[in-house]
Amino acid sequence: MRVRRLLGSKKFWCCLVLLPFLLIGCASAYISMQPRFDHDEFAWRRSVATMAGQMYQLSYLEGGDPTGQRVIFVHGTPGDASNWYDMLKHAPTGYQFIAVDRPGFGQTRPENAQPSIMEQARALGPLITVPERGKPILVGHSLGGPVVAAAAMLYGDKLGGVIIAAGALDPDLEEVMWVQHLGATPPVSWLLQWEFRNANFELIALEDELRALAPRLRDIHIPVTIVHGTADELVPYANTDYMMREFSGTAPKLVTLEGGNHFLPWNARGPLLDAITEMASKLPATRLVPVQSR
Template sequence: MNANNEWNKLEKSYAKEGVEMKVRHTKLDNKTINYLSVKGENNPSTTIVFIHGAPGRADNFGNYLKNKTLLEKANVISVERLGYGSEKGKEEDAIGLHGKAVRTVLNDWQEELGEPQHYILVGHSYGGPIAAYTSVQDSSGIDEVVLLAPAMSSELELMKWYSRWAQSKVIYAILPSGLKVATDEKANHAESLKKIEGEWSKVKVPTTIVHGTTDGLVPFENLQYVVDNWSIDVDTVVLEKKGHLFPFKDEEIVVNLLLQKIDS
């Protein structure tokens, strides 16, 4: 299935559930960035922006894009990160480039709406440092950064046995595009984080980090890393006995937090 057919099929699947979702496309130099978008009711001035992890797709946050309570108060968009959603996906390990891609999406969305927006950036896992670094590069319009089980510390990066296994030439050759990108990101992520770790003190946007104590993929200690490396106070939410996938297994936790942010 080519990309256009895939996007059309996805839009139709949302329409069947009564949600008018539009896949939008914008450009950063020669790179195409795709993102899913749903406009909220009564032209809200807040837009929630989801940034997925690895592996991941923009549609991972589909239930949030369909959430009527959120849409009563905000527009909701979800970014397909560079390298994903292509038959010939290529991993982009520079977190700064991913940040520029997110900013390109924000500019495109604001042009679509025709009025300034208040953005809440929500990054899960590998999407966490991208959300935070986007605000370092250019904080304009960004009211909040919400980090969900984010992989922030280079020293805490875990190279699991299956990641090493996936890097073997025989296995790598048969992996689908998205998993190739994900396993390449995993191999390079610690070094990518190390290159920017001295800049986290530049984050000036209010930040909340939510992490589960039993996360077996991204160590819980990343929460303390963020607290120690931000120059501003960070709000923390500790989820006892929750793992890495709580945004998809316990969506009400994230929805309630976002509603609080919008109303504050």
Template sequence: MKKLIAGLIFLLVGSAALLYLSPATLLAGIQLVERQRAGLTLKQIGVGDLNIHYYEGGPSNAATILMVHGFAANKDNWLRLARYLSQDYRVIALDLPGFGASSKPLGSYDIGTQTERLADVIDALGLTQPHLIGNSMGGHISALYAARYPQNIRSLALLDNAGISSPQPSELRQRLQRSEPNPLVVRSPDDFQRLLEFVFVQPPYLPPSLKRYFAEQAISNSAHYDTVFAHLTERYIPLEPQLAKILAPTLIIWGAEDRVLDVSSVAVMQPLLRHSSAVILPETGHAPMIERPELTAQHYRTFLLTVQNTQNR
């Protein structure tokens, strides 16, 4: 028995050392565990000349929740939230074109173009009236999709979405107006730590090796993200004229301490939406589904149940 225990300890220590030296392996292991906890499987689909990667899980005959991530992010942003939803809903979390493992097409990444790419993905997946949820840039895209195709979704949830000129300028907007470097684009290892502190009130813990790995990946993508951000700003589509076209019930969730997009956006959006409710999460930053996944899921599940009960009448 002692030899068995000693062998197990040796194996664990050796594995830990290997993972420390191989952050890509560590990341793959964490992603596997998180996917399993969320009940999701990695899949891909061809959409025209694009290869789209996504997670899918939950009952195949249940209503579908389609998750759309934000700028410089990917489908992994939804793993923590999906854990609380996939028991009762079919969950799909995309890598948008240009992000994660999906194709990076030539051409524009402005909101209008990405919205039409999202429409193509929805058609390719054969989704009929999904519940659409988006964060930041993904919320901007989701809201514009809901305005352009109002009959195609069952509900809309917007988490700290872009596309609104907030009465109180966000810290990001103020920095960019002063021609300061974009804090969302990482150009050095120190930038990555500053990014975490900028996006979150309480940044999630990352082992040092994994933090370095994420920083390296972000730095390698910095030129691409500069291009995408330029398209988003130069070919900006404001949501204010679009919101009244949205027919689906809409839930707004916002972090009270969001430094990227100011919470005062909520006061602009609600009067323009036909059927809306809003939740402001205290001590939360720009990505509630990562920083407060369980609380975000509680509010979202309550909203979905209300939508279901209303539509079944």
């Protein structure tokens, strides 16, 4: 009966017809936001990670001093390593900045979606567990926020700290619209570019993934800095209340950007660099030796 009512609804058929155009419009808006990116300016690298029995070739960009303090940047959804172009271009002296293509995005292969936050975090392992490089700092934007939090659970003793920029961690604030489920169902899903199809799969699974992470957040005992804008309409500022409470075991620092929106990798380089350098200044001095990129 419900199906018959749905199929007889003009609103349903209007949404179905307009959905591809809506998704194309969103994709165009997202692409137009990207900075001009010279792919020859930074070196593309590969590392190999095994997740859930599957081998991934993790693609990433390097900028800055190869022997400096390592900082690993993790993008949101959709996105790729080039989202952090402005940060890599302005890496301070004595820092090595690395921006990854998360599984399901950019040049990382295979291209299939990997909605598991914990498996996404495991993919960072080869870049984290390099003893001669000291303890890296992780920076995660949007959905990259829970990924770096999960990495703190897996690799806490090997990390110098995590910075969560406009991070989505409160499961109670996640909402999946019915149109997203429609977008994940063939033939509609076939109309989407693979990165946007993967992003939709991630967002549909996100609430359950965050609830699975929640019991372990208080076990994190490395430094945590939260950077969030009060005018963020995509990931509400209210996420900070949840994070300040759940990260209580590590006395997190909150940096509030009054009037700031969601797109911090593009418009909040200064506050992010301040958070990175402040966190790095509290790490034990380590003599870093040059290592060949993997």
